[in-house]
Amino acid sequence: MDDRLHLNLFTMCSVEHVSPGSWRYPGDQSSRYLDRSYWTEVARTAERGGFDSVFFADVRGIYDVYGGSREAALRHAIQTPSGHPQALIPAMAEVTDSLGFAVTRSTTYTHPYQLAREFSTLDALTDGRVAFNVVTSYLESAARNLGLERRMDHDDRYDRADEFMEVCYRLWEGSWEDGAVRRDREEGVFTEPAKVHPIEFEGEFFSVPGPHGCEPTPQRTPVIYQAGSSDRGRAFATRHAEAVFVSHPTERGVRDYMADMRERAAEAGRDPDSLAFFPGIVPVVGETEELAEAKYESLKEGVDTEAVLTLLSGFMDMDLSELDPDQKLEHIETEAIQGAVNAFTTSDPDREWTVREMAQFAGLGSTSPVVVGTGREIADEMEHWFREVGVDGFNVKEIVRPGSLTDFVDLVVPELRGRELLPEDHGERQTLRERMLGRSRLPGDHPGKRDALAGMGRE
Secondary structure, three states: OOOOOEEEEEEEOEOOOOOOOHHHOOOOOHHHOOOHHHHHHHHHHHHHOOOOEEEEEOOOOOOOOHHHOOHHHHHHOOOOOEOOHHHHHHHHHHOOOOOEEEEEEEOOOOOHHHHHHHHHHHHHHOOOOEEEEEEOOOOHHHHHHOOOOOOOOHHHHHHHHHHHHHHHHHHHHHOEOOOOEEEEOOOOEEEOHHHEOOOOEEOOOOEEOOOOOOOOOOOOOOEEEEOOOOHHHHHHHHHHOOEEEEOOOOHHHHHHHHHHHHHHHHHOOOOHHHOEEEEEEEEEEOOOHHHHHHHHHHHHHOOOHHHHHHHHHHHHOOOHHHOOOOOEOOOOOOOOOHHHHHHHHOOOOOOOOEHHHHHHHHOOOOOOOEEEEOHHHHHHHHHHHHHHHOOOEEEEEOOOOOHHHHHHHHHHHHHHHHOOOOOOOOOOOOOHHHHHHOOOOOOOOOHHHHOHHHHOOOO
16 A cells, blocks of 8 residues: 555536535535636646546436436436536646546447547646546436437446457557657658557457557556446456445445455456555535534535435436335345445445435435544544555545535645645656556556457467
């Protein structure tokens, strides 16, 4: 484990993200989600606070599971309307030097050759500050809008995702050799043809001859994020992820998840310590305990129960409007986000949640724990998770935007820096992988590195 913790700002290019109703809170500016100056301000603040990256969630489709209608999602702005997060990165990168950008993209609704080109371009233009959060998409409405009769089955989506990533690795890691680009004016050779290789990929879902259309970039492969929670999702994450977003509301749930993932990584031939774990955290910080508690109570009053259940119904693929508020939740296998179900059914076997209790808990930050207190008290909690639980950092979730971020940077970050858990400055310019994971490229035991050349007959 690194001797410093790492921070990602977990946000979304939308009005609401994971705290339904917060757009109505006094001072919230999330309605500026399509304002370029809003995002450049966020970028500057996150970099000032020593964040490694801004982690952009994203979703295709509209949340229409609750009540069998999209009306509640539209009325409450449940991740709709929204914009494409990838379009924000050039503006945010231009006003920062070290801040990275993790972009959520779906392997179900795009083509690996196209995505590889887009990420290579972003990696080059940001000097290696890009990450790819790999998702398979869970909303039925997204499938219909993108030309399918219905959503692909859960495990089939992961089968496609495995193949998708294999294509990307061959393009990023195997297609162009180091030194292929010569830029030799005298000889008239820009690229050495013998050092650029087709990938000749033929699979169940994709046929990609290659070669890649982009030259190697600072990271070659962007940092790979994933958040698998189902059995199939965990298998995917332990094969591909370098950084894992953990969605459990309890310390016990996080400990059990990390232990399982490290065991799976070892079985897959990877160094278990090469995986970095980032649970979500929802900080509510005040200059005094009394002010922090007063802020927390005020924020809880703004939680809209119907809006929360609309979001969770989409997460779980379960119409929660049909359940009695005092009904106990039971574990189910879902075609949507298994982690959202697990968070309230299996992460703490000693607790049973009712629908009402789940909605009250999830109103601020969904499945992540809310930590309330002064900067010192929140730093105490984060240090405990870092030193005792063994997480590598946190995905910091906002409630009021961008006020929650500003409060965290102004009140919590100085405490973390005083404990040498965050550096005082950014130091020399590094890629996101170097800054966050301490390596410049994919490790040798990662399938993207290990299998890309082998699959092309170039071990």
